[in-house]
Amino acid sequence: MALTVYPLVIEETYPGRMSLDDARRAATVRRARRMDRILATTYPDARCELDFASPLELLVATVLSAQCTDQRVNAVTPALFARYPDAAAYASADREEIEALIQPTGFFRAKAANLQGLAQVLCDRFGGEVPESLEDLITLPGVGRKTANVVLGDAFGVPGVTVDTHVGRLARRFAWSEHSDPERVETDLMGLFPRKDWTPLSHRMIWHGRRMCHARRPACGVCPLAQQCPSFGEGPTDPIEAQRLVRTEGRR
Numbered sequence: 001m002a003l004t005v006y007p008l009v010i011e012e013t014y015p016g017r018m019s020l021d022d023a024r025r026a027a028t029v030r031r032a033r034r035m036d037r038i039l040a041t042t043y044p045d046a047r048c049e050l051d052f053a054s055p056l057e058l059l060v061a062t063v064l065s066a067q068c069t070d071q072r073v074n075a076v077t078p079a080l081f082a083r084y085p086d087a088a089a090y091a092s093a094d095r096e097e098i099e100a101l102i103q104p105t106g107f108f109r110a111k112a113a114n115l116q117g118l119a120q121v122l123c124d125r126f127g128g129e130v131p132e133s134l135e136d137l138i139t140l141p142g143v144g145r146k147t148a149n150v151v152l153g154d155a156f157g158v159p160g161v162t163v164d165t166h167v168g169r170l171a172r173r174f175a176w177s178e179h180s181d182p183e184r185v186e187t188d189l190m191g192l193f194p195r196k197d198w199t200p201l202s203h204r205m206i207w208h209g210r211r212m213c214h215a216r217r218p219a220c221g222v223c224p225l226a227q228q229c230p231s232f233g234e235g236p237t238d239p240i241e242a243q244r245l246v247r248t249e250g251r252r
Contacts, residue, residue, distance in 0.1 A: 032176050032192045035228045039204040042224050046203040048154040050074065055130035055155035056122075057081050059140075060090075062147045063114055068105040076104055087128040090119035114142025132156050145183060153199035161189045162202040166209025173213065173231040211247045219245040 018026065039046075049070040052058040060080070064073045080101050084090045090098070098112040105111065118140040122128055130151065131137055137148035149160030161167070163182040167189075171177040177188035193201055212219045218235035221242030226232050236242045 028176070029192055031228060032174070035174060035225050036193065036197065036201055036204065038224050038228070039208055040200070043204050043207045046200065046207045048150065048203065050150075051077060052155070053081075055151060056087060058155045059118070059130055059143070059147070059151050060115060062150045063118070063142050064102055064105045064111055066111070067107060072104055076102055087119040087122040090115055091123050111142070117141030118143060130155070132158065134160070145186065149186075149199075149202070153202065159195045159198040160202075161186045161198045162206070163189075164206060165215075166213075167202060167205045169215060170205050170209050170213055173218075173229065173234065174225075175230045212245070214245065217245055219243070222246060 048058070050058060050061040050065060051074045052061050057077070061073050061077050064076065080098075083101065084093060084098075093116065095112055095116060098115060099108045102108045102111055102115075121140050122130065126136070132152070134145065134148045134152060137143050137151060138145060146162055146164055149162040152158035153160045153162065163171075163186045168177075168180065168182060168185050171185050171189060172180075176192055177185045179185050179188065189201070190198065208225075212223055214235070218231075219242040220226060220229075220232050220235040221237045221239040223229065223232070223242070235245065
């Protein structure tokens with residue numbers, strides 16, 4: 001009896017028809033942008049919570065904010081900014097004096113060294129001014145992509161995605177990214193949203209992470225994203241219990 005051999009059928013993508021991967025991608029983009037619109041309504045005043053009046057002040061404050069609350073940084077910076085008004089002042093300062101002023105922010109010796117190091121580079125290479133490009137900013141001591149994007153977005157109006165611990169956590173909970181590496185999360189979010197939205201998106205995610213979508217017990221039961229979030233139920237779903245977890249003040 002002759003063996004009948006049937007041809008292998010390969011799925012084709014016809015003009016005007018999405019592949020399965022493209023369809024899933026489009027659905028993720030739609031859901032992500034819908035969730036961001038909800039966040040924008042929930043947090044219309046979302047902004048950088050560090051106090052600053054110049055690019056240098058924001059750069060310094062962001063360096064100090066590593067492993068420290070914005071609230072504590074804001075308590076320290078008025079005296080620091082008054083004492084050192086420009087990059088040259090930091091570069092020529094007594095290291096121990098800087099350390100004493102910033103001690104409440106933690107890791108003060110390493111932070112003081114970075115502040116003086118970046119100030120010296122600003123004086124040597126950039127005329128004492130904070131550069132306006134990510135490529136230049138990340139050459140400064142103690143400055144990575146997160147700090148650079150904060151400065152670019154909030155001091156210079158250059159869009160950027162700031163991936164701090166909150167943004168990374170929420171991106172994974174929302175299934176916007178499956179990565180833990182901040183740079184890969186940044187790339188994923190940049191691909192989901194228009195460039196003009198990158199900076200305000202970062203602020204809204206940080207505010208939501210600080211106020212409601214906490215690391216240990218997110219307030220799922222009162223979250224405005226409950227119907228959209230694939231991680232709903234990770235925290236208490238009872239509205240009364242969840243409401244107790246909500247923070248109205250985000251500087252934590």
